[in-house]
Amino acid sequence: MNREHNRKRLREETFDICIIGAGASGAGAALDAALRGYRVALLDRGDFASETSSRSTKLIHGGVRYLEQAIKKLDLAQLRQVRHGLAERRTVIRNAPHLAYPLPLLTPVFSWFEGMYMSVGLAMYAFFAGHDNFPQGRWLTKPEALTEMPTLTDRMHSAVLYYDGQFNDARYALALAHSADEAGVAVVNYLNVTGFERDNGRLTAAIVNDLLSDDTFPVRAKLFLNCTGPYSDAVRLMANPEAEQRIRPSKGVHIVLPRETLQSDCAMLIPKTADGRVVFAIPFGDKVFVGTTDDDYQQLDQEPVLEPAEVDYLLETLRPYLAKNPDKSDVEAGFGGIRPLIVSSRATTKTLLRDHEVEYDSASGLLSLLGGKWTTYRLMAQDAIDKAGELLNNSTPGKTENHYLVGGENYRFDDWQCIQQQTNLPTDVCQHLMRTYGNRAQRIADLASSRPELSEKISQQQPFIKAEVVYQVREEMAVTLRDVLARRWRLELSDWQLTIRVLPIVAELMARELDWSDQHRQQQINSYQSLLNTFLKRAGLTTQPANVTHL
Incomplete structure (x- = not known):
């Protein structure tokens, strides 16, 4: 572009x-x-x-909560949403298989009746999904559930397993x-x-x-x-x-915890919170995203940020389901988004x-x-x-249902091995390139081969390499540091401190590609660093500002 x-x-x-x-x-x-x-x-x-x-829960789904409301209230509008969502779930994954894929979700239950209730509901969910090649869910015994997710509380009776889709939004x-x-x-x-x-x-x-x-x-x-x-x-x-x-805007936030919080490739669905919401704990890369909240929001001129009360709410919601209670010191980042809910006569944003x-x-x-x-x-x-x-008096039918997105056509994840043979890049880097760029990963590999200094990681904690920044500027219209670190990579969402530490490296690469002056490069660093320190302070996660000089 x-x-x-x-x-x-x-x-x-x-x-x-x-x-x-x-x-x-x-x-x-x-x-x-x-x-x-x-x-x-x-x-x-x-x-x-x-x-x-860019601030969703990273799920492609029909909406388990909508199905429950549709049945309880005989609400055909809610049921229509579920059917549309489940039908589109398959299409979203098919058209960009490098960015979207099935995800197993566990729902811990604390009684036989609760397990039966959830199993019946999720069987209906699967029925509405039809034959879409998603794995079948089932009711797990307590030992089976702990095998899938070892950090679950010993107080549970059992768990229900089902599948939805996950994606990099x-x-x-x-x-x-x-x-x-x-x-x-x-x-x-x-x-x-x-x-x-x-x-x-x-x-x-x-x-x-x-x-x-x-x-x-x-x-x-x-x-x-x-x-x-x-x-x-x-x-x-x-x-x-x-x-x-x-439009009635609604704010939803997520907190980010270490992947060890779940120790699982499964996500967790908490089906009902104290105030009637649904909360997910989703593995994403080396982190777990926990959310979301749902509250009225009117400050549309301000970016929604994580607040201490929201951190406390999500931690308290998660704690009954885990053997070891996470606390505020475990939170590494967070993000907030605004839902565009259509004005209705209904009372709250939850409905x-x-x-x-x-x-x-x-x-x-x-x-x-x-x-x-x-x-x-x-x-x-x-x-x-x-x-x-x-x-326009020029109607013609749509063609997107079977149209592969950039990177999706002929995608094979195992092609990471070909990239590794060509470049000798580490396994985690090659797999990351395939999952992020699909069949365009070869272009980053070619950059790394032509300029060996671009094959270096920007941090040993992540699989990101310098060649990606060059590619993102040249091919993906990245023009600011946040474009790279928050969206083309998802580092801002998962680790605020690490994002601050790598700012000078990414800024230097972008400066060369975009012909930034030294002054502009430093302004980009200072502005982004200040924003991230504001996020940390507003969330109550630190009293000391992080600084790029700590590299």
């Missing part, structure tokens, strides 16, 4: 559809539209998936944007929409400010599609000040519908894709582009 080339296209061309927001739904809609033959622009005021779409969104770019979309990050031009009230151009150059220019299109998630109302009101607000809606504002001509969740991003995008086709 070449930012300058695409930016030039935005200045010169008129597009059929300009999509605002490059998270799951926006990038998915861009790819869908391009495969149907539309001329498409995709813009984001930040990096790809820099907001909600930020890289999946990046793969969607990258695939859209290769399908002809003009994809540009760090472009902020500040207003619209109109003709008789109808939108004809988006006024954008390039946050890297401070340049302002119009992007012209026949139709504008708003895919900005929890920020959708801001764009809707910019297009039509008379519009009613439709608001998360299904999506395609809204057309006849006064301005703005199309908005509201609500939804990661698992059904493709259906959301398909519905939005179906409506766009109607409005």
Whole structure:
């Protein structure tokens, strides 16, 4: 993806559809539209998936909680979400098998009745999933459960095992944007929409400010599609000040613990907390992510951060299920996201519908894709582009169901061995490259072979190598330190202290590729370090600021 080339296209061309927001739904809609033959622009005021779409629980699922509510309340809307989610689960994994895969989940139970209740519910879950080649779940005895997850409490009666999908959300969104770019979309990050031009009230151009150059220019299109998630109302009101607000933002946070917390490749589902929520403990790399919370959030101009009360809540929720109680000193990082829940008459964010809606504002001509969740991003995008086709009087069917994303076609994980034979890189590095880049891993291997200094790890604690930074700048439109460390790698999510320590190494590599001055390089380091120290302080995890000079 070449930012300058695409930016030039935005200045010169008129597009059929300009999509605002490059998270799951926006990038998915861009790819869908391009495969149907539309001329498409995709813009984001930040990096790809820099907001909600990179801060999920990393699960591709139908929604066990939705199924329970659907049955208890005879709620067909909830049941529809489950069926859509389970149907799409297979497609999400098939189209990017390097980034998404089945995940076993254990649910500890404390009585025979509870085990039977969960087993019946999960059998129904499997029934709705149909024949999708997922492994079958089962009711485990206590010894079997402890074999799968040795850290479980001895107080449990047994456990129920079932399967859902796990994925790398930020890289999946990046793969969607990258695939859209290769399908002809003009994809540009760090472009902020500040207003619209109109003709008789109808939108004809988006006024954008390039946050890297401070340049302002119009992007012209026949139709504008708003895919900005929890920020959708801001764009809707910019297009039509008379519009009613439709989004009720909800904050969800996760804490990060060492992988030893579970000592398992299985995740854990805590089916009911003291306040009626569902919490997951998910192995992800060498860490365990525990979450999520679900609370109203109105400070949309501020990044959601982990707070001490949220840390305490998640630790207290986890403790009854483990033999050894984790405490605050075990927490290594955390992350918060904002869900774009659609306004409803229901009382709390825990029960608001998360299904999506395609809204057309006849006064301005703005199309908005509201609500939804990661698992059904493709259906959301398909519905939005179906409506766009109607409005453009040029309808054509979608083609994304069987379209491999960048890195996914002909993917074979065992090809890491070929890379190792070619480069002599360590096993953990070669396996990481395959899981992260799929069939594009060879390109990083070629960089490492051509420049041996790029084969070095940035830290002995992780499998990341310097060649990846060069590739991410050249091919994946990484332009800031956080682009690399938070999203193309997921280091910020898993270890704040280590992220701070490697900043100078990554900054030096990016400076060479992007021709940064020494001053700009140091500004990037200082700004990111300050942000991470703020995260640590706000979460109550340290009293001493971490510093890059501790290298």
